[in-house]
Amino acid sequence: MLTGGVGGAKLVSGLAGVLSDDQLTVIVNTGDDFEHLGLTICPDLDTVIYTLAGLANSHTGWGRVDETWNFLEALGELGGPTWFRLGDRDLALHHERTRLLGEDHLLTAVTHHICQALGVAVTVLPMSDQPVRTIVISDEGELSFQDYFVAHSCEPRVSGFHFDGLETASPAPGVLEALSATDLVVLCPSNPWVSLDPILAVSGIREAVAAKSVIGVSPIVGGKAIKGPAAKMFVDLGFKSSALTVAEHFQDLLSGLVIDREDDALASDIALLGMRVLVADTVMKNAEDRLRLAEEILDFASG
Amino acid sequence: MLTGGVGGAKLVSGLAGVLSDDQLTVIVNTGDDFEHLGLTICPDLDTVIYTLAGLANSHTGWGRVDETWNFLEALGELGGPTWFRLGDRDLALHHERTRLLGEDHLLTAVTHHICQALGVAVTVLPMSDQPVRTIVISDEGELSFQDYFVAHSCEPRVSGFHFDGLETASPAPGVLEALSATDLVVLCPSNPWVSLDPILAVSGIREAVAAKSVIGVSPIVGGKAIKGPAAKMFVDLGFKSSALTVAEHFQDLLSGLVIDREDDALASDIALLGMRVLVADTVMKNAEDRLRLAEEILDFASG
Numbered sequence: 001m002l003t004g005g006v007g008g009a010k011l012v013s014g015l016a017g018v019l020s021d022d023q024l025t026v027i028v029n030t031g032d033d034f035e036h037l038g039l040t041i042c043p044d045l046d047t048v049i050y051t052l053a054g055l056a057n058s059h060t061g062w063g064r065v066d067e068t069w070n071f072l073e074a075l076g077e078l079g080g081p082t083w084f085r086l087g088d089r090d091l092a093l094h095h096e097r098t099r100l101l102g103e104d105h106l107l108t109a110v111t112h113h114i115c116q117a118l119g120v121a122v123t124v125l126p127m128s129d130q131p132v133r134t135i136v137i138s139d140e141g142e143l144s145f146q147d148y149f150v151a152h153s154c155e156p157r158v159s160g161f162h163f164d165g166l167e168t169a170s171p172a173p174g175v176l177e178a179l180s181a182t183d184l185v186v187l188c189p190s191n192p193w194v195s196l197d198p199i200l201a202v203s204g205i206r207e208a209v210a211a212k213s214v215i216g217v218s219p220i221v222g223g224k225a226i227k228g229p230a231a232k233m234f235v236d237l238g239f240k241s242s243a244l245t246v247a248e249h250f251q252d253l254l255s256g257l258v259i260d261r262e263d264d265a266l267a268s269d270i271a272l273l274g275m276r277v278l279v280a281d282t283v284m285k286n287a288e289d290r291l292r293l294a295e296e297i298l299d300f301a302s303g
Numbered sequence: 304m305l306t307g308g309v310g311g312a313k314l315v316s317g318l319a320g321v322l323s324d325d326q327l328t329v330i331v332n333t334g335d336d337f338e339h340l341g342l343t344i345c346p347d348l349d350t351v352i353y354t355l356a357g358l359a360n361s362h363t364g365w366g367r368v369d370e371t372w373n374f375l376e377a378l379g380e381l382g383g384p385t386w387f388r389l390g391d392r393d394l395a396l397h398h399e400r401t402r403l404l405g406e407d408h409l410l411t412a413v414t415h416h417i418c419q420a421l422g423v424a425v426t427v428l429p430m431s432d433q434p435v436r437t438i439v440i441s442d443e444g445e446l447s448f449q450d451y452f453v454a455h456s457c458e459p460r461v462s463g464f465h466f467d468g469l470e471t472a473s474p475a476p477g478v479l480e481a482l483s484a485t486d487l488v489v490l491c492p493s494n495p496w497v498s499l500d501p502i503l504a505v506s507g508i509r510e511a512v513a514a515k516s517v518i519g520v521s522p523i524v525g526g527k528a529i530k531g532p533a534a535k536m537f538v539d540l541g542f543k544s545s546a547l548t549v550a551e552h553f554q555d556l557l558s559g560l561v562i563d564r565e566d567d568a569l570a571s572d573i574a575l576l577g578m579r580v581l582v583a584d585t586v587m588k589n590a591e592d593r594l595r596l597a598e599e600i601l602d603f604a605s606g
Contacts, residue, residue, distance in 0.1 A: 037398055038341050038405065068373050074395035078420045080402065088391040092377035095340055099383065102341065117381045 002027045002199045002209070003044070007219050007226055007284075008188030009051035011297075012122075014290030015186070016052055018298065021121040025178035027205075029190070030107070030126045031134035031163055031198030034146045036084050039094040040101055043146075044195065045111060045126060046093060053118040061227055064089050083151050108172045123174065127199040130169040134194050135162050145194060154229040158236040163198050171205050179208035184301045189219040189282060191230040192249045193237075206253075213255045215301050217282060217293075218243035221260040226283060242266065247273050258282060258297055276300070305330045305502045305512070306347070310522050310529055310587075311491030312354035314600075315425075317593030318489070319355055321601065324424040328481035330508075332493070333410070333429045334437035334466055334501030337449045339387050342397040343404055346449075347498065348414060348429060349396060356421040364530055367392050386454050411475045426477065430502045433472040437497050438465050448497060457532040461539040466501050474505050482511035487604045492522040492585060494533040495552045496540075509556075516558045518604050520585060520596075521546035524563040529586060545569065550576050561585060561600055579603070 003012055003026055012026050026048055033042045043062065050056040050064055057063045067087035076082045086094070093114065100110045106129040115124050136148040138156035148156060179185065190196055200206040223241045225231040234241040243259040247270040250257075256276035259266060260283065267277045278300040284290045306315055306329055315329050329351060336345045346365065353359040353367055360366045370390035379385045389397070396417065403413045409432040418427050439451040441459035451459060482488065493499055503509040526544050528534040537544040546562040550573040553560075559579035562569060563586065570580045581603040587593045 037402060064377075068371055068391065070371050070391035071374060071395050071398075074367075074392035075399060078395060078399040078417060080395065080399040088371065088373035089377035091394070092374050092381060092383065095374075096378060096381040096383040099340060114381060 002185065002196055003029070003048060003188035003190055007228075008044075008190035008195065009048045009056065010284040010290050011186070011188045011217060011293060012048055013051045013287075014284065014292075014294030015297075016122045017287075017291045018294045021123075025123045025125060025174070025182070027125050027127055027172075027175055027178070027199060029195045029198050030128060031132050031194060032145045032149070033131065033133070034144060036146070037081070037086075039091075039098045041084075041094050041146075042097065042107075042126070045124070046090070048124055049111075049115060049118060049120055052115075052120040052122055052124070055118065063087050084146065106173075108174065123178070125174050125178070126172050127175065127205065128169040128202050129172050130165060132163050132165040132169045132198060132202065134198055135164055136194070137161060149229070154232060158233050160237070161193055161197070163201050166201055166203070169202050171202050171208075175202075176204055176208050179205070179212065183213060184298075185209050185212045185214045186297060186301075187214060187216040187250060187253070189217040189226070191219060191225070191228055191233070192246060193230070193233050196250075200253075210253055213301060214250075214253045215256045215258065215297055216246065216250050216254050217258040217297065218246045218260065218263070220246055220263075221283060222262040244269050247275065251275070256300060258293075258300065305488065305499055306332070306351060306491035306493055310531075311347075311493035311498065312351045312359065313587040313593050314489070314491050314520060314596060315351055316354045316590075317587065317595075317597030318600075319425045320590075320594045321597045324426075328426045328428060328477070328485070330428050330430055330478055330481070330502060332498045332501050333431060334435050334497060335448045335452070336434065336436065337447060339449070340384070340389075342394075342401045344387075344397050344449075345400065345410075345429070348427065349393070351427055352414075352418060352421060352423055355418075355423045355425055355427070358421065366390050387449065409476075411477065426481070428477050428481070429475050430478065430508065431472040431505050432475050433468060435466050435468040435472045435501060435505065437501055438467055439497070440464060452532070457535060461536050463540070464496055464500070466504050469504055469506070472505050474508050474511075478505075479507055479511050482508070482515065486516060487601075488512050488515045488517045489600060489604075490517060490519040490553060490556070492520040492529070494522060494528070494531055494536070495549060496533070496536050499553075503556075513556055516604060517553075517556045518559045518561065518600055519549065519553050519557050520561040520600065521549045521563065521566070523549055523566075524586060525565040547572050550578065554578070559603060561596075561603065 029044045055064050057065050071088050107126045134145040136143045137160040140156040220243050231241040239245045243263045244266045247257050251273050254275045258278045270277050280296050332347045358367050360368050374391050410429045437448040439446045440463040443459040523546050534544040542548045546566045547569045550560050554576050557578045561581045573580050583599050
């Protein structure tokens with residue numbers, strides 16, 4: 001499955017609960033990755049790993065449970081940059097990743113090491129070992145994703161995106177192999193523009209996905225995103241924020257789309273695009289929701 | 304005054320309590336500095352600054368009060384290097400210093416910034432803006448100071464030292480000016496070999512010190528060091544661990560030496576080396592001890 005951050009990670013954990021470890025490979029967006037305080041920070045990888053490890057902070061949607069903030073408080077007292085929230089425990093992950101990357105380990109290997117250390121048995125792969133960076137084109141100029149997302153609170157009006165580094169990026173080891181070996185690709189309920197598109201933009205991945213049965217899960221429910229700026233991005237870009245727009249966005253890839261019960265009325269229009277539609281409860285509030293949705297998606301895919 | 308870590312920092316805080324801010328300049332050893340986790344760590348500067356800021360951890364002798372260890376615990380869970388103890392709040396100081404150094408600020412300016420942020424009004428100067436690194440020559444080979452001190456727990460037998468980087472290091476801005484302007488230089492009760500010698504080895508500093516009235520305070524009391532490996536180093540190097548050896552080590556510089564009441568019997572032998580001797584209570588257990596010793600030293604110097 002392909003995934004970005006919070007919503008995707010929840011479905012990943014549901015699928016991990018239903019499938020055996022070797023039946024699931026998670027390919028994660030790294031377009032949000034950035035350098036901060038000399039550290040390489042991979043927000044989507046971290047969210048997926050923390051979620052699978054049972055360490056995710058369900059209140060914030062990012063970072064770790066049982067977190068403390070003494071580093072950041074002391075950094076603020078020294079006049080350092082505190083706009084990106086780094087918890088004391090979370091900081092260790094960024095440090096260790098950066099240290100290992102500095103010893104010339106590839107991101108794939110570092111991710112595997114971190115998963116092992118935290119007891120995550122599912123295969124989690126970055127989309128690429130080479131840096132790809134999502135740039136948001138906005139009315140305040142071109143902004144790196146975290147600059148747009150955190151420092152600017154998603155306020156600038158978005159007119160497009162590009163992904164720096166694509167020309168030299170190739171899929172991480174294992175990505176094309178996993179896509180080749182699977183019968184089903186799930187596009188998680190993640191932001192189409194900045195979570196899924198960067199993955200699909202890496203050389204060869206879109207073609208490998210297109211050759212498979214692909215099931216999407218709409219991140220837009222009742223016109224709104226459960227988390228993050230997806231809905232606002234649709235509107236900024238001149239689209240209606242709707243599950244139908246999600247269907248249109250991935251029309252060439254999708255065999256089926258899972259939409260929320262709230263969007264029942266859109267089912268027939270989506271079906272007209274040439275894909276099957278499953279109406280389900282897609283908002284995952286707890287572990288049971290995740291497992292149930294995962295089972296429904298697998299049933300739908302095999303149906 | 305010239306100082307290294309813990310014992311020196313205590314006397315620095317005593318002198319800071321007795322003198323006005325503009326009467327005191329503290330020149331600090333940076334030979335213990337090292338790179339760890341991509342951070343530039345300056346243990347002696349930090350100990351002096353934390354002590355002057357009232358933030359020093361009096362139990363450990365290093366690091367901050369009210370510290371937490373969640374970063375290090377999480378780093379250990381990931382298999383990262385935990386041999387050097389970094390508290391969550393302390394880590395912020397290393398990060399901010401490293402960030403500012405990376406923006407091409409000099410260590411002197413960074414140190415000034417940190418002092419201002421933490422409310423330290425006394426002038427604290429690194430001995431040099433250029434890296435000088437103390438190397439311990441031992442029966443386990445040449446070890447960087449922190450490798451010897453922390454990772455090897457001072458266990459290897461020491462046969463000598465050298466200071467890497469001396470050929471390109473010059474005194475930090477303000478160091479020679481402060482030494483030129485003062486009437487009195489105090490050599491703090493710090494390790495002669497690895498705290499004071501590195502400072503004196505930086506081009507021009509020893510000559511500037513030698514031109515002044517210099518008062519030393521023995522870090523050896525009753526043959527033992529209050530803190531750290533000074534006593535063991537004396538023995539490893541074939542000397543007797545004693546205040547007399549301290550006097551001999553700095554004989555060419557000292558106008559006077561302050562020794563502990565416990566070492567009263569050594570006073571006449573030390574005086575024979577051509578310096579005045581003050582017998583005092585040199586073990587600083589609390590703030591009153593620091594102030595009293597500082598006052599006695601200033602009285603002794605002016606006497």
